[in-house]
Amino acid sequence: MKIVFYGAGNMASAIFIGMIENKVVKPEDIYLTSKSQKEKIKFFQDKLGVNISYDDSELLKNADYVILASKPQSFPDVAKRLRPYLEEATKIISVMAGTQIKTIRRELKSDNPIARLMPNTNAMVQHSVSGISYSENFPDKDELVELMESFGTTVVVEEDAMHNITAATGSGSAFLYYIYEKYAESLMELGFDENEAMFLTTNLVIGAGKMVEDSDLSFSQLRKNITSKRGTTEAGLDALDGEGIKSILMTTLNAAANRSEELSQDD
Numbered sequence: 001m002k003i004v005f006y007g008a009g010n011m012a013s014a015i016f017i018g019m020i021e022n023k024v025v026k027p028e029d030i031y032l033t034s035k036s037q038k039e040k041i042k043f044f045q046d047k048l049g050v051n052i053s054y055d056d057s058e059l060l061k062n063a064d065y066v067i068l069a070s071k072p073q074s075f076p077d078v079a080k081r082l083r084p085y086l087e088e089a090t091k092i093i094s095v096m097a098g099t100q101i102k103t104i105r106r107e108l109k110s111d112n113p114i115a116r117l118m119p120n121t122n123a124m125v126q127h128s129v130s131g132i133s134y135s136e137n138f139p140d141k142d143e144l145v146e147l148m149e150s151f152g153t154t155v156v157v158e159e160d161a162m163h164n165i166t167a168a169t170g171s172g173s174a175f176l177y178y179i180y181e182k183y184a185e186s187l188m189e190l191g192f193d194e195n196e197a198m199f200l201t202t203n204l205v206i207g208a209g210k211m212v213e214d215s216d217l218s219f220s221q222l223r224k225n226i227t228s229k230r231g232t233t234e235a236g237l238d239a240l241d242g243e244g245i246k247s248i249l250m251t252t253l254n255a256a257a258n259r260s261e262e263l264s265q266d267d
């Protein structure tokens with residue numbers, strides 16, 4: 001199998017590292033190219049044994065999959081590189097937020113099978129939850145799902161639902177990191193020094209994550225189990241509700257989903 005990544009940044013590297021670590025794809029089957037940061041992709045070649053190249057004809061010859069992993073605004077340049085050498089049977093997988101299948105078709109001027117994938121950088125620890133939608137002519141969906149599940153889990157959705165998946169899980173990790181960041185800052189305001197605040201927050205997050213993973217209980221039940229009537233946790237939770245935590249999160253998710261829609265209209 002030959003898998004070519006156009007773009008070797010945060011998202012692409014999370015994906016190919018996940019694939020290699022899980023031994024679903026051999027390093028020598030992976031080809032990387034980027035725009036200009038040759039040292040960075042050289043690092044992946046030295047560390048992982050993947051191939052690197054800036055020769056599009058070599059990259060695209062007999063490619064089974066091309067992964068589009070640049071920012072959406074770089075896609076016209078990437079498409080220019082692909083157009084002359086793209087072979088009919090090569091399957092295109094796009095991780096670009098907001099870029100629609102019809103736009104990819106238009107820019108590539110081809111009818112190649114296309115799938116959109118909305119992963120997240122938790123792929124690095126094999127815990128991405130990725131949305132997938134397919135063009136009508138996509139063959140062998142099971143093979144793609146197997147590849148993509150090498151770095152987490154997948155959910156197949158209609159293309160219209162990609163905006164919500166982008167908000168929920170594509171951007172979702174950043175929302176959670178931001179909450180952890182603000183939590184640590186708030187601990188510093190309570191009087192902890194920076195190291196203590198980081199230590200406490202990090203271990204709290206890891207412990208809570210493990211509880212979620214290991215227990216069959218719902219989030220709500222886990223919360224209730226540590227909330228006693230008129231206790232400290234209840235006081236804190238009442239304050240969170242009073243500040244409108246649910247509405248803050250809805251505003252956050254709507255903003256991200258709307259931005260994904262805007263990006264697709266910029267097409």
Ligand SMILES: NC(=O)c1ccc[n+]([C@@H]2O[C@H](COP(=O)([O-])OP(=O)(O)OC[C@H]3O[C@@H](n4cnc5c(N)ncnc54)[C@H](OP(=O)(O)O)[C@@H]3O)[C@@H](O)[C@H]2O)c1
Nearest residue numbers: 007008009010011034035036037070071072074077096097
């Ligand atoms: N980060 C996330 O959590 C996340 C989650 C879901 C989806 N995504 C999507 O993933 C995509 C990449 O995001 P990222 O965070 O990985 O971005 P990034 O770290 O900035 O990486 C972008 C990559 O694209 C390369 N590139 C730019 N122009 C190119 C060209 N003409 N030919 C080949 N490669 C080119 C860049 O090369 P140089 O380094 O040489 O400039 C770089 O390797 C975006 O479309 C984003 O919507 C990201």
